[in-house]
Amino acid sequence: MQAPRFTIRAALAAAAVLASTAAFAHPKLVSSMPADKAEVAAPQKIELKFSENLATQFSGASLVMTSMPGMANHAPMKIAAKVAGSDDPKTMVITPAQTLAPGSYRVDWRAVSSDTHPINGNIAFTVK
Template identity: 40%
Template sequence: MRLISLIAAAAIFAAAPNMVFAHSKVVSSTPAAEATVARPRVVSMTFSEALIPPTAAASIVMTAMPGVKAHGEMVIRNFTIAWSNNNRTMTLELKQPLKTGTYEVRWQAAGADGHRMTGKVNFKVS
């Protein structure tokens, strides 16, 4: 019986690092990463695990505009955030379609383990 307890404890400790380091990441997005799309009004990201909505934030940043060589980043603020899929999908509903340019959606959120993660999804609008 003691041998079974030791084996069970070893199995739990061996699995623990995988559970601790299994952090949230984007598994799919619309628009897809690196895609070129026509003026979207919705941007969504589905994560590998449920997120804690009060800890989540996202921003849409235009990083380049055709025909303009040098300009700063322009943050798009006219959207609302909705959650679905048991808090695995974050949807940004835009009040206006995005203009032609290169965009980066930057996100941050905590997963079930409480660890805050960050990431980004890039795409182009033509």
């Protein structure tokens, strides 16, 4: 007996929709270390974990000091840091060039996965 054409077409259409949905998924920030809005001792590295594998050649981050104790009008200051992938293709690692001084920091990130659509965001934390 031959399968009805409608059933085969419906199955193919459903498979195409599921495949296209996966292809157009965008990376989302799942967690960070330190956590967003956390108060921590100076971290040696900052880790951002995403929901998708990252295209490291198109992804990146910058570390900015946004305030410093005793300086009321501290302008945001970019901090030298190395940005790299890790053994986990969903994780971006930001390593400051020097120990972070007490103050408030922001990490501005850009994540690109296999769909090549960039997603931007940031986290903030305070070093005590």
